[in-house]
Amino acid sequence: MRVICINMTRPNKKVLMRASRLLACLALAGAFTAAAAAEPEFPLVIKNHRFEPTELKVPAGQRVKLLVHNQDSTPEEFESHSLNREKVIPGGAKATIFIGPLKPGRYTFFGEFNEKTAQGAVVAE
Numbered sequence: 031m032r033v034i035c036i037n038m039t040r041p042n043k044k045v046l047m048r049a050s051r052l053l054a055c056l057a058l059a060g061a062f063t064a065a066a067a068a069e070p071e072f073p074l075v076i077k078n079h080r081f082e083p084t085e086l087k088v089p090a091g092q093r094v095k096l097l098v099h100n101q102d103s104t105p106e107e108f109e110s111h112s113l114n115r116e117k118v119i120p121g122g123a124k125a126t127i128f129i130g131p132l133k134p135g136r137y138t139f140f141g142e143f144n145e146k147t148a149q150g151a152v153v154a155e
């Protein structure tokens with residue numbers, strides 16, 4: 031997370047102006063922190079080389095957090111071309127995948143190591 035405040039220390043500006051801009055920057059930083067904390071989380075399980083649930087409804091227009099738990103003993107790769115994500119999750123491990131903000135629509139994903147059975151979709155609405 032980075033908040034860039036331009037011209038904060040330009041010497042020819044009044045002190046009051048600088049102070050108000052500093053406050054604006056702090057408020058902005060606070061807003062970013064609040065937004066990050068408010069990311070909704072969605073659990074996704076890999077079991078028997080299938081995703082559960084197979085369809086995940088998420089809010090459109092905001093970043094969301096997928097918590098993927100691979101309950102199989104073998105590794106799986108979460109992959110989605112439309113979401114532009116690719117992540118190997120070892121057997122028994124959990125992974126966090128951030129997606130979005132998404133436009134309303136359907137975004138398919140699959141397990142690349144078991145593509146015939148491991149299929150799912152994120153539905154943003």
Ligand SMILES: [Cu+2]
Nearest residue numbers: 107109116142
């Ligand atoms: Cu891949």
